[in-house]
Amino acid sequence: MDFQQNIKIAVDAIVFGYADNRLNVLLIKQKFGTLKNQWALVGGFVKDNETLINAVNRELVEEAGIKVNFLEQLYTFGDDIERDPRFRVVSVAYFALVNSSKLNLKADSDAEEAKWFSIKELPMLAFDHESILKMALNRLQSKLTYQPIGFDLLPKEFLFSELENLYCTILEKEIDRRNFRKKILSFGIVEETDKYGNNIKGRPAKLYKFNKLKYNKLIKEGILFEINFA
Amino acid sequence: MDFQQNIKIAVDAIVFGYADNRLNVLLIKQKFGTLKNQWALVGGFVKDNETLINAVNRELVEEAGIKVNFLEQLYTFGDDIERDPRFRVVSVAYFALVNSSKLNLKADSDAEEAKWFSIKELPMLAFDHESILKMALNRLQSKLTYQPIGFDLLPKEFLFSELENLYCTILEKEIDRRNFRKKILSFGIVEETDKYGNNIKGRPAKLYKFNKLKYNKLIKEGILFEINFA
DNA sequence: ACAAAAGTGTTAATCTTACACCCATGT
DNA sequence: ACATGGGTGTAAGATTAACACTTTTGT
Structure with missing residues (x-):
């Protein structure tokens, strides 16, 4: 042949x-x-x-x-x-x-x-x-909306507002800050650090990080990650 | 080059x-x-x-x-x-x-x-x-679970039970007949015909068909088709 | 004291789940 | 009359959506 x-x-x-x-x-x-x-x-x-x-x-x-x-x-x-x-x-x-x-x-x-x-x-x-x-x-x-790839676009430690803005910007829609935070935190794959970002205005904001190990464990258990919000 | x-x-x-x-x-x-x-x-x-x-x-x-x-x-x-x-x-x-x-x-x-x-x-x-x-x-x-491709595996006109079995078989899980039917019909993309299947046992079953045009219209309107059930 | 962004809870509405009986036919 | 698969409704529970005030800092 x-x-x-x-x-x-x-x-x-x-x-x-x-x-x-x-x-x-x-x-x-x-x-x-x-x-x-x-x-x-x-x-x-x-x-x-x-x-x-x-x-x-x-x-x-x-x-x-x-x-x-x-x-x-x-x-x-x-x-x-x-x-x-x-x-x-x-x-x-x-x-x-x-x-x-x-x-x-x-x-x-x-x-x-x-x-x-x-x-x-x-x-x-x-x-x-x-x-x-x-x-x-x-x-x-x-x-x-179904895989936490947003974290690959952010630095290792990030502000919650950065994550939120990333979703807003890429999906081109408004999201409710409270509901967004609740949803993301409910998965237990984003953790608070004890550090603060250096935002110049407003109340100092905590830095958060993505826990990839935990995410992988959850995936193995068949839990599905889905972010839909108004 | x-x-x-x-x-x-x-x-x-x-x-x-x-x-x-x-x-x-x-x-x-x-x-x-x-x-x-x-x-x-x-x-x-x-x-x-x-x-x-x-x-x-x-x-x-x-x-x-x-x-x-x-x-x-x-x-x-x-x-x-x-x-x-x-x-x-x-x-x-x-x-x-x-x-x-x-x-x-x-x-x-x-x-x-x-x-x-x-x-x-x-x-x-x-x-x-x-x-x-x-x-x-x-x-x-x-x-x-998110696109009605099951219809491409069935004849043009099919029994609801066939559709249901298809989902059970391929997804390898039990589903509730009533909830399944409700969900599928709620999208409005499956229509009753006036024909009946030739099932030999039990009550005669209506044939249904998939309305592809309607599906395409709904997709354009941004409606999303999702089938999750216990 | 005010401007700016961070952080937080509750309620109503919607969707999902669980569940069991009657119906129409052939034998 | 019974066996077989078809057809249907309701209530409890879970999830989502909508919504506004307090906190902490710098100026």
Whole structure:
């Protein structure tokens, strides 16, 4: 069974970061090559002896010098045969989150510029990257309500108000502070620390942290985490 | 930018069917070649000028002569580099449902045998197909609770008890008949017909049908369909 | 004393669960 | 008349939604 197939496999990563009440996405601009001066998602071709997940992580390091907190497969785009004008490409897209401490990108390389963009102010994107991004955003929004991935966008210790704002911002809706706090605390996966944040105005606010171990234990017990509120 | 990449792209389909209170999966046994005498999922390599979705549909016709009611991407398996002993393969797996009228497969070709297996009595499977199947089963179970895909496993007109049994069987739990019926009917997407099923015992049972148009309308309005019950 | 954000409880409404009897048919 | 599966309602309990005042700090 020997046959020829001329399809290339690539990986792309949609990396979200959150800071100052804004959801950001990581984009790359190549200074040379086919994509010269176009903003695009982090990504590239998979090497013969490399797993898909390793390929994504490698591209994330090479193109942005970043390690992510959360990474999962999003979707494989292979139904647009002329997606890439050079040759047929099937791209496996990954969905990634980084916490806000990683929003400072390493100095740009000679070949590429990496930058965070607010999802409210996106530039034109290469290929079908805009639709990939939209899909990732949907995934983020829906996942936020049944898996505690919001914590992967925040620093290890955070204010309750930051968590609350994150939900408001990403889901684009108002939430009731009291009900939100009650719900989150009822799962028992968020713990008070004895430290305080350095908010400059108002009453000092306690820092909280996410207890991942406890969360994993609860998941094993089949408890389900769901956040729906008005 | 010219480079060599020696990775093949394949598609695989996990096709579920439901009949006689059993969930079945479609498997193929090749009579020749590398997979000789091993049961495997429907699948094969993608042609250069073929979309992924077309590739799956083609394989479904070629290997089992079947058209499915529901088809969506499941996951792309590309992290096991030695998955296929012949060469590096990345496989895009699809999740498919057929209704019970399609459980009769066309006569086997000379090259292949296609057969339905109860998921309770599976043979040994080729490659990593067992883990792919497990993933598909999880998808089916979780999807059943928030998307009305159960109807794609039933004939156009069905008894309420069939729908109920389908949920019991696939989710592997007991459900309360009264609460189930109330919940399903409350969405307004299942309608009574004026026909009756031909059940041989007991009181004659009405046939019902799924109103897909209404469902689509509700989805657009943002109503969410969720079935959780004790 | 006031501005700013943090922290906290109660009640009404809704949804979910648990549960058992009558109905229509074939034998 | 009985066996079989179809069809239905209600009440208790749990969850969610709506809503506003007090606390702690800096200025």
